[in-house]
Amino acid sequence: MTIEDPIHMLGRLRLGREEYCQRLLSMLIVSGSYPRWNSRTHPSPQGVQFLRSLDELSFGRSEWSGQPLFVDEFELRPRHDDEQGGAPDYAVLWKERLWMIELKTESSSHRRDQLSGYYALAGHHHPNLTVDLTYLTPPLTFTPPTEGNGRRFAHVTWAQILPLLQDAWSQGTDVERQVLTTLLAALDSIGSNWADWRAQRLGARRDEPPAVEVQAMALAEATARDGRQRAVDHPTADLEELQRLRLALRKAICAGPGQSPLRHVQPWLWNLTTSGGHALTASGQDTGFELRLSRYQKPMC
Structure with missing residues (x-):
């Protein structure tokens, strides 16, 4: 390589x-x-x-x-x-x-x-x-x-x-x-x-993207609605940042209303080596890890 x-x-x-x-x-x-x-x-x-x-x-x-x-x-x-x-x-x-x-x-x-x-x-x-x-x-x-x-x-x-x-x-x-x-x-x-x-x-400046926490919560809300698994494309992250983002997103979901559909969504870390399947994002393909959002039948918190 x-x-x-x-x-x-x-x-x-x-x-x-x-x-x-x-x-x-x-x-x-x-x-x-x-x-x-x-x-x-x-x-x-x-x-x-x-x-x-x-x-x-x-x-x-x-x-x-x-x-x-x-x-x-x-x-x-x-x-x-x-x-x-x-x-x-x-x-x-x-x-x-x-x-x-x-x-x-x-x-x-x-x-x-x-x-x-x-x-x-x-x-x-x-x-x-x-x-x-x-x-x-x-x-x-x-x-x-x-x-x-x-x-x-x-x-x-x-x-x-x-x-x-x-x-x-x-x-x-x-x-x-x-x-x-x-x-x-x-x-x-x-x-x-x-x-x-x-x-x-x-040789140039670039506009800053939206905060990743905002992107991640929007994806979680979409998954709560339609049940489709999604992944957060976060190319600036290191693994510890992804771990922090997973925990922060879980806390935000669990702090919401008790009957919220969001409570059925679990943020988790996909690992190319142990999880199987293929990356859903460019950053996941690059690093072998990505933050994913999956909906479950029962509340996760």
């Missing part, structure tokens, strides 16, 4: 800075097209070099027991319908170890319980693995999650990994160097207005 031109991707998808940097780095790590969410991929030799260097920077670890699998948008399912669930941006998997990596380019997107939530869900779903977590951010002051009980935590800044990126891909193919140059420019823009940076690269 070929690596997508980074400027073409910038125009094709309405990505924020975090999502854009994540996708660029993922394509470098796998030396190919952006992988579907929660899929297992073998990192390229340069990807292995970068991940090993980041692992050593995080935890002083220099020996790997075999080659790991790389996962973009690692799904940590909710333990019940009224829990959001989680999705660390990256996971690196061995038989005995789970290493999660969460990326931030915007300090404002830090959420107090996000990291501890990852540990809780990872411990629930993967009780036999040691669990490590690297938090890769701009300079940021926060209270780190508690370590111990077979888990470790490291906070690393983007400035610290710039040499690791250069070492891994500065001698790569022409396309890899183009992706690397664009990634470094996007990282250098941290703290500036992302919409302006994006518009400068594309």
Whole structure:
């Protein structure tokens, strides 16, 4: 699979800075097209070099027991319908170890319980693995999650990994160097207005679409009327955003009148690997996940 031109991707998808940097780095790590969410991929030799260097920077670890699998948008399912669930941006998997990596380019997107939530869900779903977590951010002051009980935590800044990126891909193919140059420019823009940076690269501004919550509720109301399953086309989403949207939509539906037909509609996450069938939206085809709305005979809340 070929690596997508980074400027073409910038125009094709309405990505924020975090999502854009994540996708660029993922394509470098796998030396190919952006992988579907929660899929297992073998990192390229340069990807292995970068991940090993980041692992050593995080935890002083220099020996790997075999080659790991790389996962973009690692799904940590909710333990019940009224829990959001989680999705660390990256996971690196061995038989005995789970290493999660969460990326931030915007300090404002830090959420107090996000990291501890990852540990809780990872411990629930993967009780036999040691669990490590690297938090890769701009300079940021926060209270780190508690370590111990077979888990470790490291906070690393983007400035610290710039040499690791250069070492891994500065001698790569022409396309890899183009992706690397664009990634470094996007990282250098941290703290500036992302919409302006994006518009400068594309040469034009684009109108903002309607809020996805409004679109999703309109689709839910349509499904309540005619019973046809629908999906929300949300190309800017990451998996955790879809999880948040599912829970927010469920809460909005359940807060409505007790006899509302909407209460028969269940928002749920379709997964290409486990749910069967085909994607209903372009974003679902691209990522392998989409938020779906189905009507049931009995109320769902």
